Amino acid sequence: MPPVYDPEAVRPMWEELANLGVRPLTTPEEVDAVLSKKQGTTLLVLNSVCGCAAGNCRPGVGLALQNEVIPDELVTVFAGMDTEAVQRARAYFNFQPSSPNIVLFKDGKILHALQRSHIERMTAVDISNNLIAVFNGHCTRQGPSIPADEFGKIYFVEQCGSSLPLYGGN
Numbered sequence: 001m002p003p004v005y006d007p008e009a010v011r012p013m014w015e016e017l018a019n020l021g022v023r024p025l026t027t028p029e030e031v032d033a034v035l036s037k038k039q040g041t042t043l044l045v046l047n048s049v050c051g052c053a054a055g056n057c058r059p060g061v062g063l064a065l066q067n068e069v070i071p072d073e074l075v076t077v078f079a080g081m082d083t084e085a086v087q088r089a090r091a092y093f094n095f096q097p098s099s100p101n102i103v104l105f106k107d108g109k110i111l112h113a114l115q116r117s118h119i120e121r122m123t124a125v126d127i128s129n130n131l132i133a134v135f136n137g138h139c140t141r142q143g144p145s146i147p148a149d150e151f152g153k154i155y156f157v158e159q160c161g162s163s164l165p166l167y168g169g170n
Contacts, residue, residue: 001083001084005049005080005081007081010049010078010080010081012155012157013047013049013054013058013078013157014047014076014078014081016058016062016154016155016156016157017045017047017058017061017062017076018076019146019150019154020061020062020065020074020145020146020151020154021065021074021145021146022043022045022061022065022074022075022076022145023073023074023075023076024075024076024077024078024082025075025076025077025082025085025089026077026082026085027082027084027085028084028085028087028088030085031077031085031088031089031092032088034073034075035089035092035105035108036108037073037108038107038108039107039108040071040072040073040106040107041071041072041073041104041105041106041111041138041139041140041141042071042072042073042074042075042104042105042106043061043070043071043073043074043075043102043103043104043105043131044075044076044077044089044101044102044103044104044105045057045058045061045074045075045076045100045101045102046076046077046078046079046086046089046090046099046100046101046102046103047076047077047078047079047099047100048078048079048080048099048100048116049079049080050099050100050116053100053116053119053120054099054100055156055157056119056120056122056123056124056127057100057102057119057127058156058157059124059127059128059156060102060119060122060123060124060125060126060127060128060130060131061102061127061128061131062124062128062151062154062156063124063125063127063128064127064128064131064132064135065143065144065145065146066143066144066145066148066151067131067132067135067136067143067144068142068143068144069135069136069139069140069141069142069143070135070139070141070142070143070144070145071104071135071139071141072139072140072141074145077089079099079100080099086099092105092110093110093113094110095113095115096115098115098116098117099116100116100119101113101114101115101116101119102114102119102127102131104131104134104135104138106138111134111138112131112134114127114130114131124156
């Protein structure tokens with residue numbers, strides 16, 4: 001399925017997470033390879049173009065990944081862009097789909113989730129504090145995901161999806 005938005009228009013939004021060490025998953029097979037694992041912790045960020053919720057989601061995740069302990073795997077799928085990967089990721093959820101979402105899996109099961117309804121009422125700091133509390137209780141990988149000086153160079157996009165051009169390609 002073609003993406004909803006122009007890939008170049010959303011590039012900064014997925015690069016933010018990639019620059020934090022969060023690996024994009026673009027196919028159902030990539031999603032299954034990560035989310036079907038029965039050991040360890042995996043943070044899945046279901047990225048989105050929504051400026052109100054995603055504009056706090058990505059910075060909140062970034063701040064949380066500066067913590068002393070972080071999940072073993074850091075991955076993302078992008079709603080409106082990699083449709084089949086997003087559908088497969090949502091098949092692992094036991095809640096109504098929305099975007100953005102932040103889901104922490106432990107040993108193949110959902111341990112913690114922040115859905116859009118939570119995220120849109122939270123600041124980036126609230127999101128970070130929420131995730132850090134869970135990371136501290138359940139994760140063992142040494143953080144941060146990237147050095148602090150590199151984190152300081154990341155500019156987080158706050159743009160509403162309604163202002164992004166739709167994809168006009170094949």
